[in-house]
Amino acid sequence: MLAMNYRGPQRVRVSHKPMPEIKHPEDAIVRVTRSCICGSDLHLYNGNVPDTRVGMTFGHEFIGIVEEVGSDVHNVKVGDHVLVPFNIACGKCHFCRQGLYGNCHESNTQATAVGGIFGYSHTAGGYDGGQAEYVRVPYANVGPTVIPPGMDPDDAVMLTDVVPTGYQAAEMGGIQPGDTVVVFGAGPVGIMAARCSWLFGAGRVIVLDQYEYRLEFVKNYANCEVYNFKEMDDPVVFIKRITDWMGADVVIDAVGAEAAGSALQTITGRKTLLQAGSATALHWAINSVKKGGIVSIVGVYGPTDNLVPIGNVVNKGLTLRANQASVKRLLPRLIEHVQNGVLNPKALITHRVPLEEAADAYRMFSSKLDNCIKPVLIPPSARF
Ligand SMILES: NC(=O)c1ccc[n+]([C@@H]2O[C@H](COP(=O)([O-])OP(=O)(O)OC[C@H]3O[C@@H](n4cnc5c(N)ncnc54)[C@H](O)[C@@H]3O)[C@@H](O)[C@H]2O)c1
Numbered sequence: 001m002l003a004m005n006y007r008g009p010q011r012v013r014v015s016h017k018p019m020p021e022i023k024h025p026e027d028a029i030v031r032v033t034r035s036c037i038c039g040s041d042l043h044l045y046n047g048n049v050p051d052t053r054v055g056m057t058f059g060h061e062f063i064g065i066v067e068e069v070g071s072d073v074h075n076v077k078v079g080d081h082v083l084v085p086f087n088i089a090c091g092k093c094h095f096c097r098q099g100l101y102g103n104c105h106e107s108n109t110q111a112t113a114v115g116g117i118f119g120y121s122h123t124a125g126g127y128d129g130g131q132a133e134y135v136r137v138p139y140a141n142v143g144p145t146v147i148p149p150g151m152d153p154d155d156a157v158m159l160t161d162v163v164p165t166g167y168q169a170a171e172m173g174g175i176q177p178g179d180t181v182v183v184f185g186a187g188p189v190g191i192m193a194a195r196c197s198w199l200f201g202a203g204r205v206i207v208l209d210q211y212e213y214r215l216e217f218v219k220n221y222a223n224c225e226v227y228n229f230k231e232m233d234d235p236v237v238f239i240k241r242i243t244d245w246m247g248a249d250v251v252i253d254a255v256g257a258e259a260a261g262s263a264l265q266t267i268t269g270r271k272t273l274l275q276a277g278s279a280t281a282l283h284w285a286i287n288s289v290k291k292g293g294i295v296s297i298v299g300v301y302g303p304t305d306n307l308v309p310i311g312n313v314v315n316k317g318l319t320l321r322a323n324q325a326s327v328k329r330l331l332p333r334l335i336e337h338v339q340n341g342v343l344n345p346k347a348l349i350t351h352r353v354p355l356e357e358a359a360d361a362y363r364m365f366s367s368k369l370d371n372c373i374k375p376v377l378i379p380p381s382a383r384f
């Protein structure tokens, strides 16, 4: 089958790989109909995630048709069109039972922090992902969810990650009615976080990024104020100034390890890897939230150390909340929101690219070319 194949930093190709096989009675094999490239894939692509092995297939945002099931799979059947949450979760462990599907204790033998994630290096279990024609889906009774009749597949694929992550970012912010929410990052995750902040009662939503086209998009899509941090001396002072010098009630980091905006952080976090990613947005978030405020972190960082102003967290009495999104916990509500037209996630998809051209799609998305917001890869069998 054709599959995206990681060859080293910034080197991606599509090659033939063996078909995945059922290895456990609870496995399913899914024929992929769409898979997205995510900001999280860029951390892998740029070589910032430890133990990203040559030969790995990325892709944790995908939907497809169940092709084969193991003998213990009863929640989905051959022929079902399913959306597959990016977290691989057993559904039974201490953490899954609390709804912490992103922190499953069983699906990732390599770590005690994050659970398994499709296509996300051996630090997240080493599972091949869905930027391929076929993918093996473990714990198939837990994650895969039949796409409701009538739902656009483009909406369905966004429910595997971007919608739940943006929603959870707002949820973790503990937004109170009338709160001022600042979102760093106008990628798909930040856009969805800004949109969802209103659902929790925000009174003002402000988004910062460096790309005008993304700011323009989020301004219309999420009806928020937008500012370009490249045009300011100091984004922290800027946010204080526009919030009566108090700071925002809630700040969301929807940027993570690839953050721009600080030469020191970029050199130590992205070029020399002396820290686990550039923590610029997180730095700004901690310093621009008001005393006693909440910083909600969905931007992804590496598993070791980062230059984060923890002293300011203590002295300002902040609450930091963070996690990988718990997709399965949020799906019932978010499927409803899409069906009722409250959320329109497919509007974020700007590029539809044949799977065979994944390398071009990575380059475009990574360098933010051609006004790209979200690219989706379509395997040959799903093109008609
Ligand atoms: N926690 C989760 O479950 C989860 C799920 C999906 C993605 N993520 C993470 O969310 C982050 C965003 O993902 P995405 O797909 O939107 O990525 P993306 O690359 O499309 O967008 C990131 C945006 O951040 C902007 N940016 C860079 N530095 C900034 C700064 N200092 N301040 C403000 N904006 C800045 C970039 O210009 C870009 O537009 C990534 O770190 C990704 O790994 C987390």
Ligand SMILES: [Zn+2]
Binding pocket: 038, 039, 040, 041, 060, 061, 086, 161, 162
């Ligand atoms: Zn993702």
Ligand SMILES: [Zn+2]
Binding pocket: 089, 090, 091, 092, 093, 094, 095, 096, 097, 103, 104, 105, 106, 107
């Ligand atoms: Zn579990």
